[in-house]
Amino acid sequence: MSWPAYLVYLAVMAGVTYLIRMLPLTVFRREIKSVFIRSFLHYVPYAVLAAMTIPGIFSSTGDIRTALAGLAVAVGMAWRGCSLLTVAVGACAAVAAAQGLLLLL
Amino acid sequence: MNKRFLKGVKHGLPIGLGYLSVSFAFGMQCTENGLTVLQALLISMTNLTSAGQLAGLQVMVAQSSLIEMALTQFIINLRYALMGLSLTQKLGPTMNTPRRMFFAFSNTDEIFAVASAQPEKLHHHYLYGLMLMPYIGWSMGTLLGAAAGQILPEFVCNALGIAIYGMFVAIVIPPARKEKAIAVVALTAVAISLAFSYLPGLRDISGGFVVIICAVAAASLGAALFPLRDESAGKEDAA
Numbered sequence A: 001m002s003w004p005a006y007l008v009y010l011a012v013m014a015g016v017t018y019l020i021r022m023l024p025l026t027v028f029r030r031e032i033k034s035v036f037i038r039s040f041l042h043y044v045p046y047a048v049l050a051a052m053t054i055p056g057i058f059s060s061t062g063d064i065r066t067a068l069a070g071l072a073v074a075v076g077m078a079w080r081g082c083s084l085l086t087v088a089v090g091a092c093a094a095v096a097a098a099q100g101l102l103l104l105l
Numbered sequence B: 001m002n003k004r005f006l007k008g009v010k011h012g013l014p015i016g017l018g019y020l021s022v023s024f025a026f027g028m029q030c031t032e033n034g035l036t037v038l039q040a041l042l043i044s045m046t047n048l049t050s051a052g053q054l055a056g057l058q059v060m061v062a063q064s065s066l067i068e069m070a071l072t073q074f075i076i077n078l079r080y081a082l083m084g085l086s087l088t089q090k091l092g093p094t095m096n097t098p099r100r101m102f103f104a105f106s107n108t109d110e111i112f113a114v115a116s117a118q119p120e121k122l123h124h125h126y127l128y129g130l131m132l133m134p135y136i137g138w139s140m141g142t143l144l145g146a147a148a149g150q151i152l153p154e155f156v157c158n159a160l161g162i163a164i165y166g167m168f169v170a171i172v173i174p175p176a177r178k179e180k181a182i183a184v185v186a187l188t189a190v191a192i193s194l195a196f197s198y199l200p201g202l203r204d205i206s207g208g209f210v211v212i213i214c215a216v217a218a219a220s221l222g223a224a225l226f227p228l229r230d231e232s233a234g235k236e237d238a239a
Helices: A003-026 A035-053 A064-079 A084-104 B003-032 B037-047 B050-061 B066-076 B078-088 B097-104 B109-116 B124-148 B154-160 B163-178 B180-198 B207-225 B233-238
Strands: none
Touching: A003 B037, A003 B050, A003 B066, A003 B078, A003 B097, A035 B050, A035 B066, A035 B078, A035 B163, A035 B180, A035 B207, A064 A084, A064 B154, A064 B163, A084 B003, A084 B154, A084 B163, B003 B037, B003 B050, B003 B109, B003 B124, B003 B154, B003 B163, B037 B050, B037 B124, B050 B066, B050 B163, B066 B078, B066 B207, B078 B109, B097 B124, B109 B124, B163 B180, B180 B207
16 A cells, blocks of 8 residues: 555544543543433444444455354354453364365365 | 563553454454555554454555544544543542553553453553553564465465454453343344445445444444443443
8 A cells, every 4th residue: 555645544543543542531530421422332332343243254264154153153152251362263263174174075 | 660560561461462363363454455564563553453443444445535534433442432531530640641641542442451450549650561561462463464464374364364353252242141232232233234235225335434333323222222320331341
């Protein structure tokens, strides 16, 4: 990607991300009263992560069948309460295993 | 070097190791999409956020507008604002404004979770120690992934491509299992996201805006149907 275009994107991306983190920590020192806004903020991360995972995960491995195997293992491990790292590694291992299986079939 | 700093480094080590593998996948994705190794590294060194960077990369690759980049980052990273608000209650007297501004850069989900779990008020030496290993892990992983992604065999790259999504699944599932509201919000977001990916007409709207629409719609539904009652409920975001 060309550097001038890249640097503009990077500046916007890093700038917005930093301001979101910095302003509440430094400027805002009282509590949000609105129940709706607090609830909304509470649910945002889960909505974002769910929407980013499905359907993005289907095309993350080059083959939807291996991706589905990885997704199934990740959901199963997360359900049982495994840590972030363990689930990520487990999903990779499942994709590797599924690729091996497909080669054999 | 003092005791508080070292304690922070120790607490940050497992986070750093976790970041190493996830950012490796991100680095790989960057070079696959035509970014150079240095460009991939700079994104991680200046942003330090998984979901935001992945979405940002998509905006860059699609050459979408800067407004879309700003809005995408704003919505996806909005949770950090909530975490920041929550963390202000835990900061000790040594955390003056410049120190807050410095620490804010590294307030990720995992660092926030560990910091919030400390029994005592937070000292700046501890927080500086805590941010160190995750920052190194995130940057090094990206560098290695971007550089080695091109020489690794294809089947290894394919397998690693799912790592970052595996981490997302691991963040969403456990709280969704405990709180029905979170499960409803997540499933709503998935349904909307699928509709925007496959239905004619909706399919043409670019990815960054789809994430924003999904997040605002699903989180608003959650806030309307299941308003929080517990004062501390917002802190569970760190899970």
